[in-house]
Amino acid sequence: MNIVTRFAxxxxxxxxIGNVRSAIYPYLLARQNHGTxxxxxxxxxRARYVEGATELIEDTLEWLGLNWDxxxxxxxxHGPYFQSERQExxxxxxxxxxxxxxxxxxxxxxxxxxEYRKQCSEQKIPFLYRNFRPTDTPEWQPGLPLRFKAxxxxxxxxxxxxxxxxxxxxxxxxxxxxxxxxxxTYNFAHIVDDALMGVTHVMRGVEYLSSTPNYLALYEALxxxxxxxxxxxxxxxxxxxxxxxxxxxxxxxxxxxxxxxLAEAMLxxxxxxxxxxxxxxxxxxxxxxxxxxxxDRIQSSGARYDExxxxxxxxxxxxxxxxxxxAEALYARTTDFWPASAASYxxxxxxxxxxxIYDRLKTLSDLRTMTDYFFTDPxxxxxxxxxxxxxxxxxxxxxxxxxxxxxxxxxxLRNWQADDLQAALNELLAETGKKPAELFSxxxxxxxxxxxxxxxxxTMDVLGRETTLARLNAVAxxx
RNA sequence: GGCCUCUUAGUAUAACGGUUAGUACAUCGGGUUUUCAUCCCGACAACGCGGGUUCGACUCCCGCAGAGGUCACCA
Numbered sequence: 181m182n183i184v185t186r187f188a189x190x191x192x193x194x195x196x197i198g199n200v201r202s203a204i205y206p207y208l209l210a211r212q213n214h215g216t217x218x219x220x221x222x223x224x225x226r227a228r229y230v231e232g233a234t235e236l237i238e239d240t241l242e243w244l245g246l247n248w249d250x251x252x253x254x255x256x257x258h259g260p261y262f263q264s265e266r267q268e269x270x271x272x273x274x275x276x277x278x279x280x281x282x283x284x285x286x287x288x289x290x291x292x293x294x295e296y297r298k299q300c301s302e303q304k305i306p307f308l309y310r311n312f313r314p315t316d317t318p319e320w321q322p323g324l325p326l327r328f329k330a331x332x333x334x335x336x337x338x339x340x341x342x343x344x345x346x347x348x349x350x351x352x353x354x355x356x357x358x359x360x361x362x363x364x365t366y367n368f369a370h371i372v373d374d375a376l377m378g379v380t381h382v383m384r385g386v387e388y389l390s391s392t393p394n395y396l397a398l399y400e401a402l403x404x405x406x407x408x409x410x411x412x413x414x415x416x417x418x419x420x421x422x423x424x425x426x427x428x429x430x431x432x433x434x435x436x437x438x439x440x441x442l443a444e445a446m447l448x449x450x451x452x453x454x455x456x457x458x459x460x461x462x463x464x465x466x467x468x469x470x471x472x473x474x475x476d477r478i479q480s481s482g483a484r485y486d487e488x489x490x491x492x493x494x495x496x497x498x499x500x501x502x503x504x505x506x507a508e509a510l511y512a513r514t515t516d517f518w519p520a521s522a523a524s525y526x527x528x529x530x531x532x533x534x535x536x537i538y539d540r541l542k543t544l545s546d547l548r549t550m551t552d553y554f555f556t557d558p559x560x561x562x563x564x565x566x567x568x569x570x571x572x573x574x575x576x577x578x579x580x581x582x583x584x585x586x587x588x589x590x591x592x593l594r595n596w597q598a599d600d601l602q603a604a605l606n607e608l609l610a611e612t613g614k615k616p617a618e619l620f621s622x623x624x625x626x627x628x629x630x631x632x633x634x635x636x637x638x639t640m641d642v643l644g645r646e647t648t649l650a651r652l653n654a655v656a657x658x659x
Numbered sequence: 660g661g662c663c664u665c666u667u668a669g670u671a672u673a674a675c676g677g678u679u680a681g682u683a684c685a686u687c688g689g690g691u692u693u694u695c696a697u698c699c700c701g702a703c704a705a706c707g708c709g710g711g712u713u714c715g716a717c718u719c720c721c722g723c724a725g726a727g728g729u730c731a732c733c734a
């Protein structure tokens with residue numbers, strides 16, 4: 181069987197980390213089975229439609245590397261892939277239901293419905309429209325909503341994540357199929373679309389679980405085959421037990437990209453939130469995820485979003501790319517993340533800086549704050565030097581002497597290279613009788629005036645003889 | 660309120676009747692000649708509660724509690 185999955189978002193805004201997973205899992209399943217992944221835009225709610233949201237969605241999927249085989253941009257044999265362009269199709273299927281007596285036009289004014297709803301809520305009973313079903317219904321015409329005529333009964337079905345399910349007649353209702361504006365509801369449109377597009381696995385959030393019996397009734401009434409149903413548990417906000425949503429500050433996926441999180445790390449983290457393959461592996465490439473993914477190992481409970489772990493994974497990925505693909509490969513990802521002061525420097529120099537700083541990065545945007553002193557002379561901050569925990573017991577004149585001794589030693593150094601620099605530093609240690617913490621802190625801070633920096637010899641190597649000596653001399657004069 | 664789902668350390672999870680309940684993040688301690696990281700070593704820390712079934716239960720069954728979802732002309 182050819183597996184066909186889909187991601188079917190509404191273009192109401194950006195995709196955030198709480199809802200990308202319903203794109204990732206269908207993608208993994210489709211790729212694993214050499215099947216088809218469809219992107220369908222569910223834009224039937226004109227009020228919530230947001231201009232540009234479709235592009236935002238496409239951008240997010242592309243960044244994560246979740247390409248689709250059918251849908252906007254790429255086309256396909258089952259289009260259109262925007263529900264707003266499928267009006268005729270929905271109406272055609274709606275007419276079938278009218279013909280078979282399973283749908284009726286509803287003339288009830290909305291105030292009346294609101295009243296019914298209120299009655300039920302006051303009596304603390306569930307609101308079922310079928311209990312208020314109008315007896316005399318007109319012919320369906322524009323301006324009138326079309327409702328399904330429920331014939332409630334028991335349903336049994338299997339959910340690939342939740343297991344065997346059962347629901348009684350009490351949950352089935354006369355749901356709206358076509359709204360009065362002529363657009364279909366999600367409830368109706370997705371049934372028709374999934375069937376026409378050959379979707380074999382419907383993967384969506386658990387919030388649809390309670391309406392599933394209505395969908396089963398619809399498949400039956402339309403004489404359509406049931407796809408496999410896969411309910412994905414929610415991703416929960418870091419605090420509390422609420423589903424992670426925009427209101428809890430769920431950031432858009434692309435915001436993480438702009439903050440310097442790698443797509444590999446994001447995909448890795450999200451895929452493993454609520455799914456695991458039973459091994460103790462933590463780092464997964466996209467190909468490994470595709471290979472190892474399985475529906476039956478998706479958790480049935482919600483998982484809390486933990487940004488700390490995402491950032492840890494990002495660090496792992498930064499180092500992995502550097503170690504396995506080389507400095508150039510990682511450098512290629514850093515283009516937008518250098519401080520302004522780096523603009524005039526060439527690629528070779530920046531690659532060197534990256535090479536000695538990369539294992540201190542959590543995100544690429546850390547480059548902006550951590551590398552400035554490689555590109556511009558830092559402002560001399562004597563307080564920082566004098567109050568350093570290793571240097572504060574040394575008098576200022578001793579510091580000056582020590583610095584001058586170091587300058588002399590480094591000035592005499594023949595080869596300005598990491599190894600030779602380290603050798604010179606070691607000799608300096610022996611000659612001055614200072615502890616590494618004292619001597620190295622003095623030089624390190626004098627060069628960077630930063631809270632931390634890479635190994636001293638590497639820093640001096642990258643900075644070069646001229647800059648290093650100039651900075652040290654400047655500090656020696658200032659003390 | 661009805662219906663439905665979920666419940667292992669702070670977090671994500673492993674275990675599919677018999678383990679000192681494993682792993683990772685976080686936290687705390689130590690090591691790798693300065694700092695901050697990386698890396699390595701170590702520590703802390705969990706089966707929601709109550710009944711069964713069984714020689715034996717985190718695992719199976721039944722209650723309870725807690726949390727979440729749903730009951731839209733939103734998806």
